[in-house]
Amino acid sequence: MIFDIEKIKARETYNLLIGLVAPRPIALVTSMNHEGRMNAAPFSSYNYLCTDPPIIGMGVTNRPSSDHVPKDTARNIRRTGEFVVNVVTEDIAQQMNICATDFPAEFDELEMAGFTTAPSHVVKVPRIAQAHAALECKEFTTMEIGRSRIVLGRVVSIYIEDKFVDPAGPYVLSEELHAIGRMNGLGAYVKTRDSFLNIPRIPFEEWEKGKR
Template identity: 40%
Template structure:
């Protein structure tokens, strides 16, 4: 089957692309809103794309009422954000925090989360998350009126005890249980791993 994207509706394209390109990592982004409310929400159009310089990308569409997502608004205002990573223990809270709340309400409260100060950026990180990437905006690219991509320079990695080996800087195979997004409300664990022959650097 060949599907020309120009011949599909926006919803059909969305479902096709998010169903095919799986699993996707999840950026659980935390920011302070202008009114001092701690905001967080998940974004799975996300990945790291480079280590020199250390970069990640996240892309945003609009809220259902057409307004800019609070996360993007806060990123545009401050030029900074925190990407928290999601594990099995925080999956439910992440999902709950995707609700479109009013700017006066905090997803931290709704999902039972605790904001703690980040080290190098002015936004909070999520205390319950296993790891967090503190980011400064490297550039923003708008793709038409409905889609904007933010490229973030990662300036600091925070991880809770047991996730990163302090000497080797390697990630623990047992102390970190990240999840991925499939589509709709479906997620996957990363428990089924396998090795192929040959050594990579």
């Protein structure tokens, strides 16, 4: 089937994209307003974009009820310029999902999910203590496109529990971290436990020999 994006509804485009751009890493973002009130929300339109400087990108749609009112995460980042991406692993998946609930403003997502916080190293926004790894970020820029905001954050500090780091690299022991990914549709996720593939890159010389 061919889908002409100019001729189908935005929701239909969304359904197709999230089914094909998958699995996606999940950013459980902690942010804070000027009064120090915390917010925690997960986003799967997220990835790293470059490493020098280290930049991550995240798409945050506006509130469903409005084309122009940003979600708390985007508003907080714009006003304070800081946020933390907490890595979502199997053991905190259910708590992450609670943070996705559309709570009224007076509710604290972290408290509702049973999360506690720990001080970050560089930014003022705390990380989630139960997360085994986190990226402290400062806003690089925010672009408003349609009903979404694309937030680019510069990573200024990385926290990883010691047991998940091979200091020789340093390398992240991803096979032991057990991060989860987002798939298409509400409630659809994928595990990384026991599912790693090793496909070595082929040097051109070896590829050329194999063709003969």
